[in-house]
Amino acid sequence: MKFAVLVFPGSNCDIDMYHAIKDELGEEVEYVWHDATDLSEFDGILVPGGFSYGDYLRCGAMANQSNVMVEVKKAAEAGKPVLGVCNGFQILTEAGLLPGALLRNKNLKFMCRTVQLKVENNNTRFTSQYEKNQIINIPIAHGEGNYFCDEETLAKLKANNQIVFTYSGENPNGSLEDIAGIINERGNVLGMMPHPERAVSDLLGSSDGLALFKSIVKQWREAHV
Amino acid sequence: MAKVKIYVTLRESVLDPQGSAVQGSLAKMGYNEVTDVRIGKYLEVQIGDSERNIDELVKEMCEKLLTNTVIEDYRYEVEEAN
Numbered sequence: 135m136k137f138a139v140l141v142f143p144g145s146n147c148d149i150d151m152y153h154a155i156k157d158e159l160g161e162e163v164e165y166v167w168h169d170a171t172d173l174s175e176f177d178g179i180l181v182p183g184g185f186s187y188g189d190y191l192r193c194g195a196m197a198n199q200s201n202v203m204v205e206v207k208k209a210a211e212a213g214k215p216v217l218g219v220c221n222g223f224q225i226l227t228e229a230g231l232l233p234g235a236l237l238r239n240k241n242l243k244f245m246c247r248t249v250q251l252k253v254e255n256n257n258t259r260f261t262s263q264y265e266k267n268q269i270i271n272i273p274i275a276h277g278e279g280n281y282f283c284d285e286e287t288l289a290k291l292k293a294n295n296q297i298v299f300t301y302s303g304e305n306p307n308g309s310l311e312d313i314a315g316i317i318n319e320r321g322n323v324l325g326m327m328p329h330p331e332r333a334v335s336d337l338l339g340s341s342d343g344l345a346l347f348k349s350i351v352k353q354w355r356e357a358h359v
Numbered sequence: 360m361a362k363v364k365i366y367v368t369l370r371e372s373v374l375d376p377q378g379s380a381v382q383g384s385l386a387k388m389g390y391n392e393v394t395d396v397r398i399g400k401y402l403e404v405q406i407g408d409s410e411r412n413i414d415e416l417v418k419e420m421c422e423k424l425l426t427n428t429v430i431e432d433y434r435y436e437v438e439e440a441n
Contacts, residue, residue: 192427199424228427235429240376282373282430308376 135354136162138176140206140222142197143168147183147220147331154331155180159347168200177354179209183220183275183329193236193278194224203229215259215350216323220276223315223325232318232325233291234283240308244277248339250302251314251328255295258317259353260324263345269302270342272328279327281309281316294319299326360440361406363417367426367433368399413437 139151148165155163163180166173173179186197197203203225210216210231218226226232239245248271253264264270283291288310291297299315307327315326330343369375375397382396402425409416417435426433 191425195424195427227429233429235427237373237430238376240374242376242380284372284429308374 135177135351135358136164136175137178137180138164138166138173139180139182140202141165141167141182142184142186142200142225144186144188145182145184145221147329150329151180151182151219151331154334154343154347158334158344159351161347161351166202168197168202170202171205173202173205173209176209176214177358178214178350179206179216181206181216181218181222181225182331183222186221186225189221189278192228194221194226194228197221197225198228207231210318210323213320213322215354217260217346217350218323218325219329219331220274220279220327223327224278226323226325231323232316233287234281234310234316236278236327237280237282238278239276239280239306244275245279245306246273246275247306248273248333249304249306249314249328251299252302253298254300255298255317257295258298258321258324258349260317260346260349261298262352263349270345271333271340272330272343273332273340274306274328276307276327279307279309281307281313281327283310290319291316298324299328360408361413362438362440363404363406363413363435364438365402365404365417365421365425365433365435366399367402367431368397370430370432373430 141148224236253268256264256266300312305312317324330346333340333343377398378396385393421433
């Protein structure tokens with residue numbers, strides 16, 4: 135399986151993402167600059183964290199206007215898996231690929247620590263290798279991860295089981311319903327604030343993130359091999 | 360030529376932790392009459408000659424990039440240059 139790691143000016147988790155795929159997962163991966171106009175050779179799209187365009191105006195707002203985002207929308211429409219982490223999640227909401235928005239953390243602080251997540255839905259192509267309700271340790275590092283959406287959207291998210299990860303125990307940012315990660319209705323676009331790519335080896339303190347990437351590959355192999 | 364003044368505010372349904380913190384500081388300073396503070400953004404956009412209707416142009420820019428209508432409202436004023 136061949137992954138693209140998108141790189142915007144100000145991305146800073148692209149190397150972690152690349153490492154996770156290449157060294158820990160053992161799959162093909164390439165960096166793709168934000169002005170790329172073709173993603174057709176890739177089977178999965180990874181939108182990494184960071185501070186694209188310095189978070190100017192709003193997190194992810196300007197990255198969403200990049201050429202490559204037109205291609206990301208095409209890939210999502212084609213049913214390819216698209217994962218957005220942290221700033222990547224913010225970009226995917228700005229792009230309208232996921233509902234809602236990410237606001238300033240309720241306590242106004244940049245939160246950088248490992249948190250516990252609960253796998254609310256393991257019936258997705260991103261989480262099949264977890265148990266339902268499994269508690270996993272994944273780091274967060276964000277100042278604007280406070281998920282918000284209107285009541286109607288929240289009702290839809292719940293009805294369709296689109297809330298994939300919630301914070302377990304302490305909610306670090308004040309997000310609605312403790313939401314840490316959501317998936318689109320079709321089930322091929324996942325956005326999450328915590329960083330699974332930083333939890334892919336015991337040396338890093340946790341390897342709980344690896345199962346997410348393994349889930350993506352498993353689904354793809356079953357469909358393509 | 361026109362100068363467009365755009366005011367972007369968080370929608371009423373959206374909590375503004377920054378505004379709450381500022382209100383807290385004002386209360387601590389003795390300004391107990393302050394009942395709420397909301398923080399927004401102010402943009403000045405200079406627009407040169409265009410064949411397009413300026414309202415249409417400004418609304419389009421606001422909705423495509425300058426604001427996120429999921430969480431923000433906007434209003435604007437157009438100042439025509441002499």
